[in-house]
Amino acid sequence: MDNFVFCSPTEFVFGRDTEKQVGELVVRYGATKVMIVFGGGSAVRSGLVGRVTDSLELKQVPYVTLSGVQPNPLDTKVYEGIDLARKEKVDFMLAIGGGSVIDTAKAIALGVPYDGDFWDFYCGKQTPQKALPVGDVLTIAAAGSEASGNTVITKSDGMVKLSLKTVFVLRPKFSIMNPELTYTLPSYQTAAGIVDMMTHVYERYFTNTTECEVTDRECEGLLKSIIKEAPIVMKYPRNYEARANLMWAGSMAHGGICGVGREEDWSSHHMEHEISALYGVTHGAGLSVVGPARLEYLVDYKAEKLAQFARRVWRVRISQDYREMARGGIECMRRFYRELGMPLTFKDLGIENPDIDTLVDNLHKNKGEVIGEFKSLTREDTRKIFELCL
Numbered sequence: 001m002d003n004f005v006f007c008s009p010t011e012f013v014f015g016r017d018t019e020k021q022v023g024e025l026v027v028r029y030g031a032t033k034v035m036i037v038f039g040g041g042s043a044v045r046s047g048l049v050g051r052v053t054d055s056l057e058l059k060q061v062p063y064v065t066l067s068g069v070q071p072n073p074l075d076t077k078v079y080e081g082i083d084l085a086r087k088e089k090v091d092f093m094l095a096i097g098g099g100s101v102i103d104t105a106k107a108i109a110l111g112v113p114y115d116g117d118f119w120d121f122y123c124g125k126q127t128p129q130k131a132l133p134v135g136d137v138l139t140i141a142a143a144g145s146e147a148s149g150n151t152v153i154t155k156s157d158g159m160v161k162l163s164l165k166t167v168f169v170l171r172p173k174f175s176i177m178n179p180e181l182t183y184t185l186p187s188y189q190t191a192a193g194i195v196d197m198m199t200h201v202y203e204r205y206f207t208n209t210t211e212c213e214v215t216d217r218e219c220e221g222l223l224k225s226i227i228k229e230a231p232i233v234m235k236y237p238r239n240y241e242a243r244a245n246l247m248w249a250g251s252m253a254h255g256g257i258c259g260v261g262r263e264e265d266w267s268s269h270h271m272e273h274e275i276s277a278l279y280g281v282t283h284g285a286g287l288s289v290v291g292p293a294r295l296e297y298l299v300d301y302k303a304e305k306l307a308q309f310a311r312r313v314w315r316v317r318i319s320q321d322y323r324e325m326a327r328g329g330i331e332c333m334r335r336f337y338r339e340l341g342m343p344l345t346f347k348d349l350g351i352e353n354p355d356i357d358t359l360v361d362n363l364h365k366n367k368g369e370v371i372g373e374f375k376s377l378t379r380e381d382t383r384k385i386f387e388l389c390l
Contacts, residue, residue: 001212001261007167010147011174014248016240018176019137019155022052031092031172034063035085037105038096039070043139044219048181052137056297061298064088066117072276072283073107074156075101078118081108089303093169095136098193099143099283103151104134106170109134112144114255122162124152126162126170128175140185141247142193142284144200144254146175154277160366163269177251181244187234191340192231192284193250198223199268199287200253206295206305207372209262210213219258220312225249227313234340265374268294274363281349288342289349292334293388301375306330344390356379 013021017042026034034056036049043049049065058061066081085108095105109132111118120126138146145151154215164170182190204218226249252258252291271294272286298307303322310316310329319325334344346354360383363371370376377385 002209002263005167006256006260008147008257009168009255010172010255011305011378012147012177013174013252014177014244016178018178019048019051019181020055021175022135022137022266023055023057025093025135025174026056026094027074027177028061029092029135031061031133032105033088033090034092035060035088035090035105035108035177036063036094037069037081037101037108038064038065038067038095039101040068042184043096046219047173048137049141051243052111055146055195063094064090069097069101069104070155071100072161072280073104073152074154075107075119076156077104077155078107078111080092081105082111082118090185091132091133093134094225095134096139097136098140099145099152099196100137101135102143102145102172103135103153105136106131106145107153108132119153119155121223122155122164122175123153126282127162128166132168132336134170134172134174135174137178137181138247140189140193141180141243142196144197144250144298147251147255152273159185159277161273161360162366163266163273174250179240179247180249182243183238185237187237188282188285188341190233190237191230192282193335194226194284194286194340195288195291195342196202196284197250197253198226198247199284199291201258202291202295203266203268204259204262204264204278205261205309206265206298206302207354209372212262215260215262215279217342219307222249223313230336230340238275247279249308260266261326265372267372267374267377270367270371271359271363271385274359274366275349278355278358279349279351281351285301285343285349286338289344289346289389290385292330292337292344294385295325295333296388297331297385298375299323354386354390356383359386
């Protein structure tokens with residue numbers, strides 16, 4: 001196990017009707033004027049935005065709103081939010097939604113106090129030092145942005161999709177998590193969220209760091225819990241307990257606890273970001289295609305850890321042949337994704353003739369000539385993985 005520092009200062013407020021505590025929470029964290037960021041009209045039609053604003057008004061906290069955040073959020077909405085926040089002298093960002101909305105609010109929070117272009121942080125020209133405080137009301141169990149300092153934004157000029165990881169600066173001050181807010185999600189969005197949170201665990205689990213038994217078991221237990229609850233939610237979308245377990249699993253998957261003391265590898269996410277940037281697919285759906293393909297490619301290189309995954313998570317029969325076990329685990333993973341209604345190939349994603357040359361070129365332009373930690377992946381490697389997605 002490697003040395004590590006772990007700190008998760010976010011206050012999680014979990015359960016029914018917790019969105020009514022927004023006013024109290026923003027006051028506690030020093031807000032004098034709030035920007036509410038959300039996506040489409042569903043947050044308004046459901047009455048959620050109204051309940052949030054009622055809570056703010058009860059505490060006499062003024063607010064402005066910024067709507068229209070789309071999946072795979074663009075920099076254009078971030079620039080709009082920065083301009084509005086500065087004009088209105090906002091000092092607290094409140095996101096109502098899932099990962100795309102929270103990531104947008106985080107990017108705005110970075111950009112408001114910064115003299116330059118907020119994109120400087122995403123492309124590595126600057127390191128974040130300060131930002132407006134952020135809180136959120138979570139409506140989708142998926143991205144884990146409510147529990148992390150991470151954010152992903154796409155630059156519309158060239159459709160470059162980049163992630164930014166901060167340890168402290170962008171961690172939300174609080175996250176309100178009411179599982180009932182996820183009841184009306186379309187089944188496809190629910191399933192894509194399940195794949196996303198599972199992949200957040202895989203990216204940490206498949207590591208070269210040895211003697212990580214505690215975090216290995218945390219990852220495995222979390223995956224097994226998700227596998228148990230997912231079919232229940234898909235069949236009974238208003239099952240509170242299953243929704244609650246999945247919502248908390250999404251936060252645990254990306255809150256950092258599964259990665260302490262170990263090297264992490266985010267190759268599946270990096271590769272998927274190029275797919276969703278180029279073709280606009282749902283992030284979790286893209287992961288359900290590229291994630292198993294990447295593991296399949298690694299069987300000949302990392303069979304022992306893949307066999308452990310197969311045995312402990314999917315209960316694949318023990319064999320002396322680690323490769324056989326590994327392939328069995330990957331097949332179980334694919335079958336599970338298929339049962340959720342998720343795609344397994346480019347064709348399933350609606351991409352009949354993927355431009356693999358462009359995907360590979362963009363990936364290595366954005367992330368370097370060699371990516372990955374579990375196994376270093378060159379252009380030749382990533383091309384083969386994309387080809388396994390055909």
